[in-house]
Amino acid sequence: MDRLVYTALSGLKSQMSAQATIANNIANASTIGYRADRVSFDRMVLQQQGGFNTRDLAAEEVNDFDRRAGTIVQTGKPLDMAVTTDSWIAVQGRDGSEAYTRRGDLSVAPSGVLETGDGFPVMGSGGPITVPPYQSIAIADDGTITIVPPGGDASQPQVIDKIKLASAEGSQTVKGLDNLLHVKGGGVLPEDLEAKCVSGSLEQSNVNLTQALVDMIENQRSYEVQANLLKEAKNMDESAASLMRVSA
Numbered sequence: 324m325d326r327l328v329y330t331a332l333s334g335l336k337s338q339m340s341a342q343a344t345i346a347n348n349i350a351n352a353s354t355i356g357y358r359a360d361r362v363s364f365d366r367m368v369l370q371q372q373g374g375f376n377t378r379d380l381a382a383e384e385v386n387d388f389d390r391r392a393g394t395i396v397q398t399g400k401p402l403d404m405a406v407t408t409d410s411w412i413a414v415q416g417r418d419g420s421e422a423y424t425r426r427g428d429l430s431v432a433p434s435g436v437l438e439t440g441d442g443f444p445v446m447g448s449g450g451p452i453t454v455p456p457y458q459s460i461a462i463a464d465d466g467t468i469t470i471v472p473p474g475g476d477a478s479q480p481q482v483i484d485k486i487k488l489a490s491a492e493g494s495q496t497v498k499g500l501d502n503l504l505h506v507k508g509g510g511v512l513p514e515d516l517e518a519k520c521v522s523g524s525l526e527q528s529n530v531n532l533t534q535a536l537v538d539m540i541e542n543q544r545s546y547e548v549q550a551n552l553l554k555e556a557k558n559m560d561e562s563a564a565s566l567m568r569v570s571a
Contacts, residue, residue: 338546356425357528359389388498393529402429405526410518413487414443421511422503447484462522488518
């Protein structure tokens with residue numbers, strides 16, 4: 324009986340976690356460069372008990388995210404960029420370490436630092452990129468940033484830095500709560516010299532709203548099944564207790 328209750332409770336916990344993940348994806352369906360979170364489930368083997376290897380029916384949560392690229396749309400803004408290869412834009416995380424994103428709605432902060440739309444400084448060849456005053460600015464397909472200074476010659480733009488585009492191939496990476504990609508265990512990703520991007524465009528979220536709504540309905544039904552299982556365990560326990568009282 325205890326195992327049945329534990330199975331039901333574990334199932335409820337797992338379905339609640341999955342529901343929260345789906346809700347978060349729906350909330351970020353319009354977030355630039357967002358990669359959908361997902362929760363998969365695997366069976367978990369218990370330790371040997373009483374000479375037998377038992378298998379728990381409860382699911383173990385494995386958090387991951389959908390690595391497929393989103394749709395690229397044109398915006399015409401010179402500081403908007405979309406990475407067209409399987410590479411990531413290097414940024415400085417909240418803790419000062421290097422992290423990675425696909426969000427390419429860039430802007431220049433009042434301090435001159437080039438930032439993503441969610442406020443993370445973009446990394447260049449020597450750290451966060453600082454943009455001096457400019458008359459015009461452009462991003463080349465390899466991430467090189469050029470400007471025309473105020474009063475400068477438009478035919479002779481100046482290179483100020485190159486955005487670091489990193490490759491995650493062959494590295495263990497995880498998605499953090501900050502929606503940034505991090506190297507598992509720390510460290511940095513190598514620069515992808517073959518990476519390409521297109522300016523004046525943005526990569527949209529890869530969340531499929533129709534599929535997310537279907538997943539939410541299916542998950543709700545699974546939650547109800549687990550809740551009914553817990554209710555049935557309670558009824559069985561009460562019936563067993565009633566039989567014991569009759570026998571006495």
